[in-house]
Amino acid sequence: MSDVIYCEGLKKTYKNVEALKDLSLSIGENKMIGLIGRNGAGKTTFLKTCAGYIRPTSGEISVLGGKPFDNLDVLSNIIFIDEEIQYNTSMRLGEIFRLGAIYYKNWDDAFAKKLLRYFSLDVKQKYKKLSRGMKTQFNMIVGLSSRAPLTLMDEPTLGLDVAVRKEFYQIILKDYMENPRTFILSSHLMSELENMLEEMILIHEGKVVFQKSIEELQSYAVLLNGKQEVLKPFLENKKVLNTETFGNSIIAGIVNDLSEKDTLFLENNNVDISKVKIEDIYIWLTKNGKGGGFDEFEG
Amino acid sequence: MRIEQDSIKPIYVQIAEGIEDDILKGVLEEDEQAYSQYQISKQFNVNPATAAKGINVLVAEGILYKKRGLGMHVAQNARVKIEGKRKKNFFSGMLKELMSEARKLNINKEELKKMIDDFKGGDENE
Numbered sequence: 001m002s003d004v005i006y007c008e009g010l011k012k013t014y015k016n017v018e019a020l021k022d023l024s025l026s027i028g029e030n031k032m033i034g035l036i037g038r039n040g041a042g043k044t045t046f047l048k049t050c051a052g053y054i055r056p057t058s059g060e061i062s063v064l065g066g067k068p069f070d071n072l073d074v075l076s077n078i079i080f081i082d083e084e085i086q087y088n089t090s091m092r093l094g095e096i097f098r099l100g101a102i103y104y105k106n107w108d109d110a111f112a113k114k115l116l117r118y119f120s121l122d123v124k125q126k127y128k129k130l131s132r133g134m135k136t137q138f139n140m141i142v143g144l145s146s147r148a149p150l151t152l153m154d155e156p157t158l159g160l161d162v163a164v165r166k167e168f169y170q171i172i173l174k175d176y177m178e179n180p181r182t183f184i185l186s187s188h189l190m191s192e193l194e195n196m197l198e199e200m201i202l203i204h205e206g207k208v209v210f211q212k213s214i215e216e217l218q219s220y221a222v223l224l225n226g227k228q229e230v231l232k233p234f235l236e237n238k239k240v241l242n243t244e245t246f247g248n249s250i251i252a253g254i255v256n257d258l259s260e261k262d263t264l265f266l267e268n269n270n271v272d273i274s275k276v277k278i279e280d281i282y283i284w285l286t287k288n289g290k291g292g293g294f295d296e297f298e299g
Numbered sequence: 300m301r302i303e304q305d306s307i308k309p310i311y312v313q314i315a316e317g318i319e320d321d322i323l324k325g326v327l328e329e330d331e332q333a334y335s336q337y338q339i340s341k342q343f344n345v346n347p348a349t350a351a352k353g354i355n356v357l358v359a360e361g362i363l364y365k366k367r368g369l370g371m372h373v374a375q376n377a378r379v380k381i382e383g384k385r386k387k388n389f390f391s392g393m394l395k396e397l398m399s400e401a402r403k404l405n406i407n408k409e410e411l412k413k414m415i416d417d418f419k420g421g422d423e424n425e
Contacts, residue, residue, distance in 0.1 A: 176347075195344060195346065214310075215349070267395065
């Protein structure tokens, strides 16, 4: 098997809203992938389409070698976890585990119970009685215990405090190493988990803006900070992603194609060169209109 | 060994340098076992492919080697190799940084030389 997910010109339209427009990508086997995008960018629609919850309006999608919508063979190998999961109101956690074991081929019940104990939950508890954070924890436990070859998690850490989030990142990573499979995690806290990932995909307005390795993204751009008179002419020949002025200085994010000569010039002119976080690249690439932020908004 | 999120250095380079530092400091001894991909990945929450890349850089340079069935080990002459490499980098990298900061502070070369001569801290770290 080459690609776990393959999409070509995928479209999904709700009434008159185009959630996905011409989305194309492919995702290789056993990768840990991050999915980012602004609210309403199409992330959840994309994940739900992969999970077979949504039938695309047009375009091609193949997941684990088949069309996911209404396809039980494919679906028993995919799990989709989000905060909206609904179970029958009287269901106890242990009963949900039993369903998981029926539904998912690779379900690991011992692992599920171990995680349950670790997070101080009990098989006898009712799902609907859990707090929001506990529900999130439980959903994650189900997601991991399914050991589904394609595990999709939409905002898996919503409502969890930072200590529990970190524990989960460690658990996911450890389990991924012991049982390699394909993960797609969407999160608004991507900087917390970016080093766990192999690739990141940015979706904006229903399309893929980029799909790159973390390593590539972490060195994709640099931040220059120096005097306007030095930087202004220098930036003319550069791909500038963002500029801010601060007194007499410019702080500019540019695509990192600095030659040795450039670097030397910048250093000789007291221009600081520093790292750009992936988060910032993402904000710059998806900013609306002028990108002046709140200042411009106020004006 | 540690990883700086704000460093401009790629994570895999930081991993390789972290292992080198531990060899220089004697935390890892020559001919003894080094960290595995799994250990690094778990300790620093990095993707196993990233950890492997950091290790492989050192394997390619002959600083680490894989002992059959026993995992990664530190090569016998690892220290010397690292020292040689670092010395080269010292001139191109650290010295450049030093000069750049000196320029900002209007310290000229003569003054800088004098500072180095007068520098008393024979301590390893500073």
